[in-house]
Amino acid sequence: MSPRQDETILEARELKMYFPVTRGLLQRKVADVKAVDGVTFKIRRGETLGLVGESGCGKTTIGRCVLRLYQPTAGQILFEGEDISPLPESKMRRIRCNMSLIFQDPYSSLDPRQSAGSIVGEPLKIHQWVSSRSEYNDRVEQLFRLVGLDPSMSGRFPHEFSGGQRQRIGVARALACEPSLIVCDEPISALDVSIQAQIINLLEELQEGIKGLTYLFIAHDLSVVRHISDRVAVMYLGHIVEITRSRELYENPLHPYTKALLSAVPIADPFVEEKRERIILKGEVPTPLNPPSGCSFHPRCFMATPECSQVVPPLRDVGGDHEVACIRV
Amino acid sequence: MPSTLGLEACSSDKEQNMAELLKVENLKTQFHTESGVVKAVDGISYYIDEREIIGLVGESGCGKSVSQLSVMQLISTPGKIVGGEVIFEGKDLLKYKTHGPEMRSVRGAKIAMIFQEPMTSLNPVLTVNQQLTEMLELHLKMSKKAARGRAIELLGMVGIPDAQNRIDDYPHQFSGGMRQRVMIAMALSCSPKILIADEPTTALDVTTQAQLLELMKDMVERLQTSLVIVTHNLGVVARYAQRIYIMYAGRIVEAGTTKDIFGKPRHPYTIGLLKCIPRLDEEEGRKLVPIKGLPPNLINMPPTCAFLPRCSYKVGRCSKEPWPPLKNLHGQHYVSCYANTEVKDK
Numbered sequence: 001m002s003p004r005q006d007e008t009i010l011e012a013r014e015l016k017m018y019f020p021v022t023r024g025l026l027q028r029k030v031a032d033v034k035a036v037d038g039v040t041f042k043i044r045r046g047e048t049l050g051l052v053g054e055s056g057c058g059k060t061t062i063g064r065c066v067l068r069l070y071q072p073t074a075g076q077i078l079f080e081g082e083d084i085s086p087l088p089e090s091k092m093r094r095i096r097c098n099m100s101l102i103f104q105d106p107y108s109s110l111d112p113r114q115s116a117g118s119i120v121g122e123p124l125k126i127h128q129w130v131s132s133r134s135e136y137n138d139r140v141e142q143l144f145r146l147v148g149l150d151p152s153m154s155g156r157f158p159h160e161f162s163g164g165q166r167q168r169i170g171v172a173r174a175l176a177c178e179p180s181l182i183v184c185d186e187p188i189s190a191l192d193v194s195i196q197a198q199i200i201n202l203l204e205e206l207q208e209g210i211k212g213l214t215y216l217f218i219a220h221d222l223s224v225v226r227h228i229s230d231r232v233a234v235m236y237l238g239h240i241v242e243i244t245r246s247r248e249l250y251e252n253p254l255h256p257y258t259k260a261l262l263s264a265v266p267i268a269d270p271f272v273e274e275k276r277e278r279i280i281l282k283g284e285v286p287t288p289l290n291p292p293s294g295c296s297f298h299p300r301c302f303m304a305t306p307e308c309s310q311v312v313p314p315l316r317d318v319g320g321d322h323e324v325a326c327i328r329v
Numbered sequence: 330m331p332s333t334l335g336l337e338a339c340s341s342d343k344e345q346n347m348a349e350l351l352k353v354e355n356l357k358t359q360f361h362t363e364s365g366v367v368k369a370v371d372g373i374s375y376y377i378d379e380r381e382i383i384g385l386v387g388e389s390g391c392g393k394s395v396s397q398l399s400v401m402q403l404i405s406t407p408g409k410i411v412g413g414e415v416i417f418e419g420k421d422l423l424k425y426k427t428h429g430p431e432m433r434s435v436r437g438a439k440i441a442m443i444f445q446e447p448m449t450s451l452n453p454v455l456t457v458n459q460q461l462t463e464m465l466e467l468h469l470k471m472s473k474k475a476a477r478g479r480a481i482e483l484l485g486m487v488g489i490p491d492a493q494n495r496i497d498d499y500p501h502q503f504s505g506g507m508r509q510r511v512m513i514a515m516a517l518s519c520s521p522k523i524l525i526a527d528e529p530t531t532a533l534d535v536t537t538q539a540q541l542l543e544l545m546k547d548m549v550e551r552l553q554t555s556l557v558i559v560t561h562n563l564g565v566v567a568r569y570a571q572r573i574y575i576m577y578a579g580r581i582v583e584a585g586t587t588k589d590i591f592g593k594p595r596h597p598y599t600i601g602l603l604k605c606i607p608r609l610d611e612e613e614g615r616k617l618v619p620i621k622g623l624p625p626n627l628i629n630m631p632p633t634c635a636f637l638p639r640c641s642y643k644v645g646r647c648s649k650e651p652w653p654p655l656k657n658l659h660g661q662h663y664v665s666c667y668a669n670t671e672v673k674d675k
Binding site: 054055162164192193194195196197198200201220221222223224226227228247250260261262263264265266267268269270271272273278280281284285 | 389534535567587588606615616618619623
């Protein structure tokens with residue numbers, strides 16, 4: 001288990017990220033895609049916060065806003081107590097040394113012309129983290145060992161590695177400058193079933209070994225998120241609809257969308273499956289270009305009342321580290 | 330649960346099974362590449378009964394899709410079906426010419442297939458109407474008008490709202506889930522005896538996956554079709570399949586009823602798979618046990634068990650003798666392994 005410290009490492013307050021839709025020769029703005037629409041959450045130092053939702057719900061956008069790869073439309077991002085949302089690029093570099101990213105696709109996220117060693121070592125050079133050649137070599141070697149790769153392979157190129165090994169290279173690169181926060185964006189979904197567990201275990205072991213290492217773990221697979229996360233935030237159409245400890249989320253889901261999402265994930269056990277209740281949602285996720293009024297989930301909700309189409313439900317604390325955005329619970 | 334689970338322990342008797350619809354015997358498909366012969370499917374045997382749902386499970390490259398394409402004779406060069414039998418309604422499909430009239434009357438009509446990528450398996454320059462009615466006109470000799478009526482009906486059945494108007498749309502005008510519904514409508518249009526779903530929901534969102542799997546289950550029940558689910562997702566087969574075949578490196582390594590496979594897994598690979606996947610209902614603090622090593626390269630495979638380098642149950646026999654044949658444990662439960670995994674595990 002990760003150390004439970006109550007210190008907040010990252011906080012998002014009313015974070016909004018709109019992407020303009022433009023049309024015509026003059027590129028007039030005709031609408032906004034509200035990818036993230038007012039999201040507030042905290043991550044505590046040393047914990048893993050899972051972010052789940054279906055494609056288009058804004059989970060990756062949040063990850064990118066946190067790293068300031070996108071300039072948020074509104075809201076604040078507090079990293080180690082400092083609001084980084086208005087910072088200019090020049091100041092961001094210093095902060096990005098402390099936060100990094102693991103990508104989904106280990107095939108396209110590594111430069112095919114760079115050797116594994118130089119991929120892992122590049123952040124060290126960019127952030128001037130090392131002062132000499134020998135220090136650089138030592139650190140690269142150390143990183144290789146840390147993620148379970150043989151340092152003698154550092155001269156090889158990405159295509160010479162398997163998918164799992166490539167993802168280890170990606171993890172080593174993310175760890176290079178000893179970041180305190182790593183955003184993991186679907187880090188295992190491109191891997192084979194038997195390889196996924198290796199990367200999950202690696203991430204868990206790293207967190208046990210490196211004090212204070214915090215993950216924002218973005219994935220669509222609820223069983224993986226439940227396994228790795230201390231707390232989980234469920235997203236739907238740019239909003240967090242429920243956020244709580246991962247065990248509580250599974251045992252006591254409150255939001256109807258969470259309930260449906262949980263019941264949609266089959267459990268690899270026919271004895272359990274026989275007894276499970278299945279909630280099959282109607283329709284599909286609406287476009288964030290024109291989200292439904294009120295609670296954006298109401299057209300698909302099996303608990304909806306007329307009031308739901310009028311009121312935007314705020315995320316409210318129901319006690320026991322459990323917040324939910326639904327007027328019906 | 331369906332009655333097939335109650336079948337007596339006489340399944341090895343060939344003549345006994347009266348409801349047997351398709352029987353594949355020792356099917357072998359190879360790909361001749363520059364670097365050598367890839368034995369993608371290396372002698373698999375399985376069967377499917379009428380109105381049964383079976384699951385074919387394995388990781389990428391284990392030959393699960395190729396085996397199904399072989400049944401449909403959809404293997405193109407450099408691939409070749411080099412041996413085996415596919416007995417459907419008493420006739421060996423492999424004796425038919427790939428493009429001959431006999432095979433054409435089976436493919437798509439009596440055995441239909443749904444592919445993984447709904448984006449790429451529909452023709453982007455033809456409307457849904459054109460693609461759906463083609464099958465009806467060809468196989469069922471319907472008139473254009475009758476076919477259109479039937480196509481609208483089918484789209485409605487698979488849950489496409491406003492089918493009347495949407496039938497003239499092109500595939501890109503549908504969402505991923507809707508496209509897969511069109512694929513399902515297409516596959517079911519000629520009321521096939523067997524529906525093969527090759528990773529039908531992998532590219533889709535969780536709630537859409539659940540919708541489509543439920544839809545497929547309802548449809549096969551209604552049309553009395555058998556269903557083969559090809560997937561890497563153990564949860565999906567645990568939920569829907571009655572029997573399961575586990576594939577590894579081109580062979581079936583374990584077969585049994587769903588309860589056999591999940592309740593008493595006996596092949597080290599099956600045991601490994603179940604230990605390495607996170608479960609939604611797991612205990613807090615559970616550690617995953619990864620399967621060490623990598624899936625094998627299918628070129629120049631050693632004659633011994635392909636799982637041997639990754640196996641934690643191996644015994645002396647494993648490295649000396651050829652790949653173990655499937656042996657019957659009880660009832661329908663078969664495993665291909667020399668080691669006694671039961672003793673060590675339970």
